[in-house]
Amino acid sequence: MVRAKRTRGYEREITERLRGFLAKHKLSFKDETLLKQAFTHSSYVNEHRRHIRKDNERLEFLGDAVLELLVSQYLFKHHPEMSEGDMTKLRAAVVCEPSLVLFAHDLNLGELIFLGRGEEATGGRERPALLADVFEAFIGSLYLDQGIDTVNHLLETVIYPKIDEGAFSHVMDYKSQLQETIQRNNLGTLTYEIVSESGPAHHRVFVSNVLLDNNVVGTGKGRSKKESEQFAAREAIASLKK
Structure with a gap:
């Protein structure tokens, strides 16, 4: 009971x-x-x-x-x-x-x-x-x-x-993929730059550019510098494929 x-x-x-x-x-x-x-x-x-x-x-x-x-x-x-x-x-x-x-x-x-x-x-x-x-x-x-x-x-x-x-x-290392593509085809030199940083301390937003021989080939936004660079590299890969 x-x-x-x-x-x-x-x-x-x-x-x-x-x-x-x-x-x-x-x-x-x-x-x-x-x-x-x-x-x-x-x-x-x-x-x-x-x-x-x-x-x-x-x-x-x-x-x-x-x-x-x-x-x-x-x-x-x-x-x-x-x-x-x-x-x-x-x-x-x-x-x-x-x-x-x-x-x-x-x-x-x-x-x-x-x-x-x-x-x-x-x-x-x-x-x-x-x-x-x-x-x-x-x-x-x-x-x-x-x-x-x-x-x-x-x-x-x-x-x-x-x-x-x-x-x-973290499972999609676009930066490595992009680097391999650039080296394999002798396309030039890659560099990354932080374009902007905004938002409160607990929710920062970073914007990065990836440049190929000083020409912007991709832009990415993320919650950390590394993440924004990954997304910039992803955009660059898509751009290069086109």
């Missing part, structure tokens, strides 16, 4: 958190059972076998595929200068576990998970693999319930801005 009462209280608490989360992000679900499944870890199902509840593992599978499709579509449409190989590298960086954990943290998904007591006691809400899985499962459930346009709208606030800000540019 005591355990059943505790379980009901726990269910109500997490359910209210989920509803608050949806309201905050202006989302809705026609099937609340599907929403709860997305946030149900297998440890919770194992500890409550009398409850008819599925865990989120199948939804993870679907969410992974939806993420790959939408990120691929975004890169294809918004980064026409990228080669197939570059898009593949960048997509892999966006949908890898560390990135998914970052997105889950941004949405505070850890506090919405139905966890078994053992998993809860060992810090499951902060476990990277668990958070990555929950993010994918949520995407899968949102796709099933609301369709791909709603998922895409969410990614416009959670993922796409990070792509454009260069959060994953």
